[in-house]
Amino acid sequence: MPKKKTALTIEERLQQALVPAEEQPYEVPENWVWVRLGSLLKEIKNGTTIKQDKSGNGFSVTRIESLQNQTIDLMRVGTILETEKIKETDWYKSGDITLSHINSIEHVGKTALITDAMLPLVHGMNLLRLRFFEIYTPDLFQLYSQTYQYKNEIRSRINMAVNQVSINQKQLSSLEIPLPPLSEQQRIVERIEELFAKLDEAKERLQEAAESFAVRKAAILHKAFTGELTKQWRRENGVRDESWEEKTISEICSSLKYGTSKKSSDDGEVVVLRMGNLQNGEIDWSNLSYTSDEEDIKKYLLKSGDVLFNRTNSPELVGKTSIYRGEMPAIYAGYLIKLDYEKNIVVGDYLNYYLNSSKAKEYYMQVKTDGVSQSNINAKKIGEFEIPLPTLSEQHEIVRLINDLLARERSAQQAAEQALASIDLMKKSILARAFRGELGTNKASEESALELLRSLKFQP
Structure with a gap:
C-alpha cells in the first residue's frame, strides 16, 4: 500500500507561503514579508463557459475585451440569455480581481478591481477571478499589478503559443508579493x-x-x-486696408495639373509623392515610392515652392495641401494636383497656408463629391475657390x-x-x-x- 502523506503543520504551511530570502526580488521593511500570491487567496477560479452573446439581454458577463485600462468596460461585456444556468459561484463580488490569463504577451496579466458599481456581473471564460483573504487589500493588488516587477514576473512564467500566451493558476499562485501590515x-x-x-x-x-x-x-x-x-x-x-483683393485660384494659377497615373514601386531614381506624403502643410518623407520612368520624370518633376493639392481622400482629409521645398527630386501621383501659381501675384507659403485654413476646409466640404469610401474635388472646383490677397x-x-x-x-x-x-x-x-x-x-x-x-x- 502507498504510504499515506502526513498533513503539514501550520509552521510548515507558513514556510510554504513565505518566499525564501534568496528568491525575494528586493528588500522590504522589516515588518513586511514576501509571500506567494496563492497564500493570500481564498480562491482562484476560471470563468463560466455558459454561451454568451452581445444582445444586451440577460445578465452581463465579462469577456477578454471587457478588461480595459485597469477596469471593466461595461460597454464591452457579453450577456447570458440562459440565466437559469448561472451558478451562485459564477457571480463576482465587490473586491474581486479579474485577471487576463490568456491573451497577447503585452496584455496577459492585466487586471481589474470589481466594484459595487459593476454588479451584478458574471465571471466569464478566459479570465481568472482572484478572491483574497481579509488579511490583504484587493485595491493594493490592483495597484501592484501595474508595477514593472509584477509584469516582469508574469512574463517570466507564461506559456508560449502561436498567437497568444497564457499563465495557469499554479504559475500565478507562485508569484512573489510584498505583504505589509494591514x-x-x-x-x-x-x-x-x-x-x-x-x-x-x-x-x-x-x-x-x-x-x-x-x-x-x-x-x-x-x-x-x-x-x-x-x-x-x-x-x-x-499700406491701406483696401489693398486686399479677392482672386480665384484659376486667376492666380497658370494651370492645375494632375499627377501621373502610372504605378510607382519600392525602388527607382525619383520619389513619387502620394497623398499620404502630404502632412500638416509639409512633405512627409517617410513611406516613399519611386519611379525610373524618364517620360514621367520629365513631365511631372517638381520645383521648389510647388504646392500640391490632395484631390482624393477620405471626406475629412480631402483637400490637404503641402508645399514642396526641393528636399530631394520628386514627381507626384495622380491623386494630387500641382498648383502652378503666378509668383508675382501670390507667395507659395501664403497660398499653402490659406488652402489649409478652416475657411478653405469649409469650401471643400461644400463642393466635394462622395464615393463609396473617398471624396473627390476636381480641378474646376479648386479653380473657383476665392482667396484674399494682400x-x-x-x-x-x-x-x-x-x-x-x-x-x-x-x-x-x-x-x-x-x-x-x-x-x-x-x-x-x-x-x-x-x-x-x-x-x-x-x-x-x-x-x-x-x-x-x-x-x-x-x-x-
Missing part, C-alpha cells in the same frame, strides 16, 4: 491614490494644451487671413508671423507632450517606491505582517 496596506493605497489624483489633474490640463494646438493654429490663420495679424504692419508701412510684401510678412507663432505653439505642444510622458514615468516611480515601503507611510512599530499570515492558521 494598516500600512490601506495607507499605501490612500497615498498612491492621492498622488495619482494630483498627477491626473495635471495630465488633464497638459492634454488639453497638447490637443488644442489645432484650435490655436486655426485661430492664428483666421487672424492672418482677415488682416488682423498685420494691422500694425500696414499702419507702419503706409500685396506681396504683406503676404511675406503674414507668412513670417504665421511661421513664428506656429513655431511657438509647436514648442508649447512638444513641452506638454514631454510633460505628459514624464507623468507616466512619475506614476511608475511612485508604484515602485510604494512597494518598497518608501512612501513615508510605513510604521516600524506596527506588528509584522508575518502575524497576518499566522492568523490564517492555513486551514485546508
Whole structure:
C-alpha cells in the first residue's frame, strides 16, 4: 500500500507561503514579508463557459475585451440569455480581481478591481477571478499589478503559443508579493491614490494644451487671413486696408495639373509623392515610392515652392495641401494636383497656408463629391475657390508671423507632450517606491505582517 502523506503543520504551511530570502526580488521593511500570491487567496477560479452573446439581454458577463485600462468596460461585456444556468459561484463580488490569463504577451496579466458599481456581473471564460483573504487589500493588488516587477514576473512564467500566451493558476499562485501590515496596506493605497489624483489633474490640463494646438493654429490663420495679424504692419508701412483683393485660384494659377497615373514601386531614381506624403502643410518623407520612368520624370518633376493639392481622400482629409521645398527630386501621383501659381501675384507659403485654413476646409466640404469610401474635388472646383490677397510684401510678412507663432505653439505642444510622458514615468516611480515601503507611510512599530499570515492558521 502507498504510504499515506502526513498533513503539514501550520509552521510548515507558513514556510510554504513565505518566499525564501534568496528568491525575494528586493528588500522590504522589516515588518513586511514576501509571500506567494496563492497564500493570500481564498480562491482562484476560471470563468463560466455558459454561451454568451452581445444582445444586451440577460445578465452581463465579462469577456477578454471587457478588461480595459485597469477596469471593466461595461460597454464591452457579453450577456447570458440562459440565466437559469448561472451558478451562485459564477457571480463576482465587490473586491474581486479579474485577471487576463490568456491573451497577447503585452496584455496577459492585466487586471481589474470589481466594484459595487459593476454588479451584478458574471465571471466569464478566459479570465481568472482572484478572491483574497481579509488579511490583504484587493485595491493594493490592483495597484501592484501595474508595477514593472509584477509584469516582469508574469512574463517570466507564461506559456508560449502561436498567437497568444497564457499563465495557469499554479504559475500565478507562485508569484512573489510584498505583504505589509494591514494598516500600512490601506495607507499605501490612500497615498498612491492621492498622488495619482494630483498627477491626473495635471495630465488633464497638459492634454488639453497638447490637443488644442489645432484650435490655436486655426485661430492664428483666421487672424492672418482677415488682416488682423498685420494691422500694425500696414499702419507702419503706409499700406491701406483696401489693398486686399479677392482672386480665384484659376486667376492666380497658370494651370492645375494632375499627377501621373502610372504605378510607382519600392525602388527607382525619383520619389513619387502620394497623398499620404502630404502632412500638416509639409512633405512627409517617410513611406516613399519611386519611379525610373524618364517620360514621367520629365513631365511631372517638381520645383521648389510647388504646392500640391490632395484631390482624393477620405471626406475629412480631402483637400490637404503641402508645399514642396526641393528636399530631394520628386514627381507626384495622380491623386494630387500641382498648383502652378503666378509668383508675382501670390507667395507659395501664403497660398499653402490659406488652402489649409478652416475657411478653405469649409469650401471643400461644400463642393466635394462622395464615393463609396473617398471624396473627390476636381480641378474646376479648386479653380473657383476665392482667396484674399494682400500685396506681396504683406503676404511675406503674414507668412513670417504665421511661421513664428506656429513655431511657438509647436514648442508649447512638444513641452506638454514631454510633460505628459514624464507623468507616466512619475506614476511608475511612485508604484515602485510604494512597494518598497518608501512612501513615508510605513510604521516600524506596527506588528509584522508575518502575524497576518499566522492568523490564517492555513486551514485546508
